[in-house]
Amino acid sequence: MFYRENGQFKTSYRADQQIFPITQDRVALVALLAFAFLVVPMLASEYFFRAILIPFLILSLAAIGLNILVGYCGQISLGTGAFMAIGAYGAYNFFVRIEGMPLIVALVMGGVCATVVGVLFGIPSLRIKGLYLAVATLAAQFFTDWAFLRIKWFTNDSSSGSVSVSGLNVLGLPIETPVQRYLFCLTVVCICALLAKNLVRGHIGRAWMAMRDMDVAAAVIGIRPIHAKLSAFAVSSFFVGLAGGLWGFVHLGSWEPAAFSIDRSFQLLFMVIIGGLGSIMGSFFGAAFIVLLPLFINQVPAMLGVPISTALAAHLEAMIFGALIVFFLIVEPHGLARLWSTAKEKLRLWPFPH
Amino acid sequence: MKFKTLAQAALLATAGLATLATSPAFAQAKEQFFPVLVYRTGAYAPNGVLWANGYVDYLKLTNARGGVNGVKISFEECETGYATDRGVECYERLKGKGATVFQPLSTGITFALTEKAPADKIPLITAGYGRSESADGGVFKWNFPLLGTYWVAADVLLQHIAQKNGGMDKLKGKKIALVYHDSPYGKEPIPLLQERAKLHGFELSTLPVTHPGVEQKATWLQIRQSRPDYVLLWGWGVMNSAALKEAVATGYPRDKMFGVWWAGAEPDVKDVGDGAKGYSAVTMQHGAEPNSKVAKDILSLVHGKGQGTGPKEEVGQVLYMRGVISAMLAVEGVRSAQERFGKGKVVTGEQMRWGLENLNLDQKKLDGLGFAGVMRPVSTSCVDHMGSSWARIHTWDGQKWNFTSDWLQADQSLIKPMVKAAADKYAADKKLERRTPADCQS
Numbered sequence: 001m002f003y004r005e006n007g008q009f010k011t012s013y014r015a016d017q018q019i020f021p022i023t024q025d026r027v028a029l030v031a032l033l034a035f036a037f038l039v040v041p042m043l044a045s046e047y048f049f050r051a052i053l054i055p056f057l058i059l060s061l062a063a064i065g066l067n068i069l070v071g072y073c074g075q076i077s078l079g080t081g082a083f084m085a086i087g088a089y090g091a092y093n094f095f096v097r098i099e100g101m102p103l104i105v106a107l108v109m110g111g112v113c114a115t116v117v118g119v120l121f122g123i124p125s126l127r128i129k130g131l132y133l134a135v136a137t138l139a140a141q142f143f144t145d146w147a148f149l150r151i152k153w154f155t156n157d158s159s160s161g162s163v164s165v166s167g168l169n170v171l172g173l174p175i176e177t178p179v180q181r182y183l184f185c186l187t188v189v190c191i192c193a194l195l196a197k198n199l200v201r202g203h204i205g206r207a208w209m210a211m212r213d214m215d216v217a218a219a220v221i222g223i224r225p226i227h228a229k230l231s232a233f234a235v236s237s238f239f240v241g242l243a244g245g246l247w248g249f250v251h252l253g254s255w256e257p258a259a260f261s262i263d264r265s266f267q268l269l270f271m272v273i274i275g276g277l278g279s280i281m282g283s284f285f286g287a288a289f290i291v292l293l294p295l296f297i298n299q300v301p302a303m304l305g306v307p308i309s310t311a312l313a314a315h316l317e318a319m320i321f322g323a324l325i326v327f328f329l330i331v332e333p334h335g336l337a338r339l340w341s342t343a344k345e346k347l348r349l350w351p352f353p354h
Numbered sequence: 355m356k357f358k359t360l361a362q363a364a365l366l367a368t369a370g371l372a373t374l375a376t377s378p379a380f381a382q383a384k385e386q387f388f389p390v391l392v393y394r395t396g397a398y399a400p401n402g403v404l405w406a407n408g409y410v411d412y413l414k415l416t417n418a419r420g421g422v423n424g425v426k427i428s429f430e431e432c433e434t435g436y437a438t439d440r441g442v443e444c445y446e447r448l449k450g451k452g453a454t455v456f457q458p459l460s461t462g463i464t465f466a467l468t469e470k471a472p473a474d475k476i477p478l479i480t481a482g483y484g485r486s487e488s489a490d491g492g493v494f495k496w497n498f499p500l501l502g503t504y505w506v507a508a509d510v511l512l513q514h515i516a517q518k519n520g521g522m523d524k525l526k527g528k529k530i531a532l533v534y535h536d537s538p539y540g541k542e543p544i545p546l547l548q549e550r551a552k553l554h555g556f557e558l559s560t561l562p563v564t565h566p567g568v569e570q571k572a573t574w575l576q577i578r579q580s581r582p583d584y585v586l587l588w589g590w591g592v593m594n595s596a597a598l599k600e601a602v603a604t605g606y607p608r609d610k611m612f613g614v615w616w617a618g619a620e621p622d623v624k625d626v627g628d629g630a631k632g633y634s635a636v637t638m639q640h641g642a643e644p645n646s647k648v649a650k651d652i653l654s655l656v657h658g659k660g661q662g663t664g665p666k667e668e669v670g671q672v673l674y675m676r677g678v679i680s681a682m683l684a685v686e687g688v689r690s691a692q693e694r695f696g697k698g699k700v701v702t703g704e705q706m707r708w709g710l711e712n713l714n715l716d717q718k719k720l721d722g723l724g725f726a727g728v729m730r731p732v733s734t735s736c737v738d739h740m741g742s743s744w745a746r747i748h749t750w751d752g753q754k755w756n757f758t759s760d761w762l763q764a765d766q767s768l769i770k771p772m773v774k775a776a777a778d779k780y781a782a783d784k785k786l787e788r789r790t791p792a793d794c795q796s
Contacts, residue, residue, distance in 0.1 A: 051446040055439070096783070149536055149562070159545045159776075160485065160538035162465045166784050176473070252442065253469035256462055256538050258565065259438055295443065298433075310431040311394035311403070318395075 003347040019197055036186055041179045049178035050251075056291045057185040058246045063271040063283035064196050065239030070269070071278035072200055073232035074212030075125050076133055079140030080240055080268040085260035086144060087114040087241025088248035089154050092163050095249075096156055103168050103175065107188075107245040114241025115234045117144075122233030126226055129215075141262050148257040164254030181250050188246065192239055197280050199235065208232050209278070240268075274328060276337025285336035289328075294321050386422060386688055386700050388413055388429040388681075389448035391458055396435040397566035398591035400621045401673055405459065406431065407664035408677025411652050412685070414663070418655040422688045423697045438462040445470070454706040455479060455684050461539035464497075471496035476703040477710055479687070481680045482507075482615060482638040486542055487776035489740040491711065492788045494777065498710050498739045500683050500732060502638045502764070504614065505772065508543035508586070509764040510745040511612050511636050512550055515584055517759075526555040529580065533573055533597060534588035536562040543588060543614070549772060567593025574600040587613040587635075594622035602629040612636070612747075619672035623750045634749040634758060637672070639729040640679055641748040642755045644670030648678060648724030672755060675728070682723060683732075686715060711736055730761065736794035743769070 003024055010016040020026045044053065066080050091110025095101050117140070124136040148154050148161075155163050168175040175184050199205055207228040210218035219225055248255045267290055275286020297317045301308045308316075332339045390413075392406035393399055413427050421427060430451065432444035441463030445456060456471075457479045458464045464484040471478050472495065479498045480488070486505040488497035515530075516522045532547060534540030544560060551558040559580065561573045567589055574597075577585065585606065587597055594617045601608055609632035613622070618635020620642070643649055649670040656662050657669065668674050691701040691709025701709065713734045720726060734741040743766060747759035781788060 045450060047446045047450045051443040055443075145564075160461070160465070160541045162462070162538040164465065164469055164784075166469060252438065252466050254465045255438070256465070258462060258537060261565075309394070310392060310406075310433045311399075314395040314433040314435065 060287040062243035067272045069236035073208040077137040079137035081260040081264035082140040082144040083114045083240040084244030087244030091245035110245040111238045111241040114237040118237025162256040276335025279337035282337030385428040387452045389453040390431045404673035405677040408674035409681045410663045412678045412681035477707040490777035491739040493781045504542035505546040506764040508546045528556040529582040531582035532586045598626040608632040631752040
């Protein structure tokens with residue numbers, strides 16, 4: 001009823017190839033963006049920005065990056081935390097060592113550093129697949145943990161191994177208050193999501209998906225495996241590195257290698273699996289599920305006025321969260337994005353299902 | 355069916371978000387709100403729980419004694435799990451409820467919050483931990499490493515070792531190994547130890563142990579090879595008992611091992627039992643104090659009324675007392691601020707900062723609070739945010755911790771220039787100005 005495409009005819013290839021071919025989708029997206037850019041900054045509290053929205057946005061970006069690699073190209077990676085760390089420390093070194101370095105350039109250069117290392121650690125993917133590759137990328141995680149803890153040059157000789165940044169600004173506009181930080185992250189994430197979506201729609205994305213579905217067949221029809229796999233590693237690491245830079249610079253402000261530990265890699269892998277492999281939208285759903293749900297569960301007892309101890313709340317959080325993951329994967333193994341598209345399908349037919 | 359579940363989930367989520375958005379309840383007019391960042395779960399929980407119980411019990415005790423000049427204390431715990439990002443989330447959540455002071459209880463979280471505190475105008479108390487250079491109030495306006503820092507701890511430990519050998523000059527040619535938790539916390543003492551090594555000519559080797567510290571075989575193999583004269587242990591949680599067990603296995607004498615104060619509490623040695631006999635640790639400034647007046651007060655006024663937070667037997671243990679002292683410092687900060695800004699009023703973050711900067715806990719006040727014999731007087735100023743640099747050494751006899759040294763004071767002539775240099779470097783990195791004399795009146 002609300003979601004019917006009657007009368008929406010596409011008369012040109014352009015119209016047929018839009019990202020959102022259905023009018024309702026376009027309207028909803030514009031409304032959502034307007035809400036995110038204009039209404040949210042006026043409504044949300046500081047806690048909402050700093051503890052919920054900013055981490056959610058940054059981890060969405062990292063999940064998009066990982067989804068390109070795992071979801072679209074089928075190369076399992078357990079080194080996401082490592083690439084985030086490289087992005088963050090790379091951006092930090094550009095930022096503190098070069099006088100007058102603009103923030104955006106520093107962050108992008110951090111992403112470039114992650115790209116280079118990502119391609120290096122992607123080289124084994126030309127020979128090995130699946131779980132074996134996962135173990136090889138795990139090496140990236142251990143290597144960066146070691147490097148950023150031990151090599152003092154990376155941390156600008158900080159005696160404690162913890163680095164921090166301040167005085168962030170973009171073109172003279174300060175990035176200090178929560179609203180400014182939020183808008184900055186939102187802009188970056190929107191641009192990157194659009195980029196990613198267009199990449200996966202084009203011939204590059206088709207090559208990745210062909211590699212994922214059957215690499216031998218893909219090679220037979222003329223897709224170069226080296227090119228496809230390494231470009232997936234490069235693009236993925238760039239997004240992940242950018243997210244790492246944002247995590248360090250904008251979210252934490254001061255960080256140590258533990259902020260990008262192996263737990264972060266697992267967290268991101270869960271995000272893309274729960275959100276939906278091979279879906280940009282799913283990356284957002286996954287990030288929302290993994291970031292927001294534990295916080296929400298944690299605060300439910302207090303909201304209901306049930307006094308329980310902090311330890312019990314933390315244990316309950318872990319238990320309910322784990323149970324929900326299992327539940328969701330049983331109900332919809334293809335992730336939240338698939339659930340969303342199923343709902344959309346149903347709404348198209350509603351109220352007359354057949 | 356699927357659609358139904360989806361609709362239910364969506365409904366739940368929106369309901370949840372709506373409540374989340376409206377939840378910031380503000381502290382009542384006559385209540386001073388204390389955020390309590392704790393970790394009762396995770397790898398460091400066995401130690402974190404004791405601290406948290408002590409902290410909360412002291413806040414309850416303060417209320418039982420009638421509050422701070424009539425102002426009652428309200429508090430809320432938030433679980434960080436020792437993770438920096440969860441700690442930041444807790445900070446943001448509790449800040450919105452009118453928090454006036456934070457105690458992060460993690461060096462990593464302290465580093466992250468140090469960047470946020472000046473903007474939010476909320477002081478941080480890092481009693482006995484945190485970043486060592488933040489003792490310099492001229493640069494770190496909002497940090498208060500009261501009672502001492504890791505540099506103080508390292509210095510006192512070296513002094514104690516030197517005394518056993520008959521003087522600082524006897525350290526020449528000795529080999530000292532630092533086994534440390536590989537995080538900002540564990541790395542903090544290294545600059546001071548290196549400075550001392552240069553001065554006195556002992557050989558320092560640094561042996562990192564990765565989080566959470568269960569796996570130390572390689573580290574102790576190195577110790578077995580190089581046979582250092584002394585081992586300094588900068589561990590936390592399960593790393594400490596693992597280190598002691600490895601020492602037993604390696605045959606390294608425990609009386610040559612000295613821990614920092616986070617490596618010198620009951621949970622660290624209990625599992626090792628007799629194997630830990632002779633192991634010493636520095637204490638800042640308290641040890642296990644089950645016979646102190648404040649412990650007895652908590653037993654009668656809090657536990658006696660059925661409001662105790664943990665088991666009764668824990669009252670007075672080392673980490674429990676650390677929680678108690680940390681809470682006491684925060685409460686006394688409020689009292690000191692009230693003396694200037696009006697007794698019986700709820701103080702703001704900025705007033706609290708003034709209060710902490712002008713903290714003057716003399717012996718009489720400490721006796722009145724029940725801390726006689728537990729600690730020495732503390733007095734802070736605008737320049738000195740640490741307030742005291744005294745410490746003692748205690749040793750595990752297989753059953754309990756006993757003090758085995760006199761009060762020792764860290765060598766300020768060595769530490770002060772280091773603090774100043776490190777703080778100046780921080781200020782230069784951040785393009786901060788040192789506080790002007792007008793801003794620094796106390």
